[in-house]
Amino acid sequence: MIFTVAIDGPAAAGKGTISKAVAAYFGYAHLDTGLLYRAVGAKVLAGADPMHAAQTLDPTDLENDALRTPEVAHAASQVAVNAEIRSALVDFQRSFAVRTGGAVLDGRDIGTVICPEAQAKLFVTASPECRADRRFKELQAKGMDVSAAQVLADVIDRDKRDSERATAPLRVAPDAQVIDTSDLTIEQAVAAAIAFVQSRLPH
Ligand code: DC
Numbered sequence: 001m002i003f004t005v006a007i008d009g010p011a012a013a014g015k016g017t018i019s020k021a022v023a024a025y026f027g028y029a030h031l032d033t034g035l036l037y038r039a040v041g042a043k044v045l046a047g048a049d050p051m052h053a054a055q056t057l058d059p060t061d062l063e064n065d066a067l068r069t070p071e072v073a074h075a076a077s078q079v080a081v082n083a084e085i086r087s088a089l090v091d092f093q094r095s096f097a098v099r100t101g102g103a104v105l106d107g108r109d110i111g112t113v114i115c116p117e118a119q120a121k122l123f124v125t126a127s128p129e130c131r132a133d134r135r136f137k138e139l140q141a142k143g144m145d146v147s148a149a150q151v152l153a154d155v156i157d158r159d160k161r162d163s164e165r166a167t168a169p170l171r172v173a174p175d176a177q178v179i180d181t182s183d184l185t186i187e188q189a190v191a192a193a194i195a196f197v198q199s200r201l202p203h
Contacts, residue, residue, distance in 0.1 A: 004097045005104040005197055006111035006118035011158050012131035013124045014181040014189055019106040021190040022197055028102030036089050038067040041075030050079050054088035077158050083167040108162055111173035120200035121176035122193055128155050130182045
């Protein structure tokens with residue numbers, strides 16, 4: 001069975017948590033496509049040529065905790081502006097989307113560009129303040145030395161770059177279900193996502 005769930009939205013809206021929970025609930029494979037851009041960004045920070053890094057990306061490059069730092073997120077957002085880098089990462093994502101047994105992909109352009117045919121599309125969002133507050137607590141819990149004001153500035157800066165870029169900007173697909181998680185608990189957001197995906201399954 002081929003069934004693709006596309007989950008898009010801005011940074012720190014809860015996409016990752018929702019995607020993992022949806023994938024686990026339905027027994028589908030999950031790909032966090034942000035990790036592809038982060039892995040390329042990390043290689044660029046280490047001195048690699050961006051295009052070469054994208055073309056030679058290996059699935060094992062994605063299994064690296066160092067990809068979660070704000071520096072790598074910033075580098076990822078910068079390489080993600082480049083149309084050639086984006087197209088070098090398309091095939092990997094599309095093959096993943098049509099694997100047998102179902103797939104959940106989360107990112108910025110999954111429902112609009114990578115998988116416009118996805119059977120279920122969700123757009124997960126929340127206010128910038130709410131997202132910055134969550135990200136700040138996450139980074140603090142990891143012992144990182146960051147300020148709340150800096151995290152909010154980073155969120156706003158990344159939103160701007162992700163939604164204003166010429167290629168595959170962050171947009172709500174016309175057929176996507178929007179979930180605003182600002183005033184929802186994780187359980188409520190996950191339940192809403194699962195109910196929507198369920199409603200899109202063939203009867
Ligand atoms: O979701 P994330 O924070 O891990 O994403 C890191 C950056 O990668 C983000 O700023 C934009 C980019 N990205 C993208 O352009 N398209 C995707 N499908 C996923 C991420």
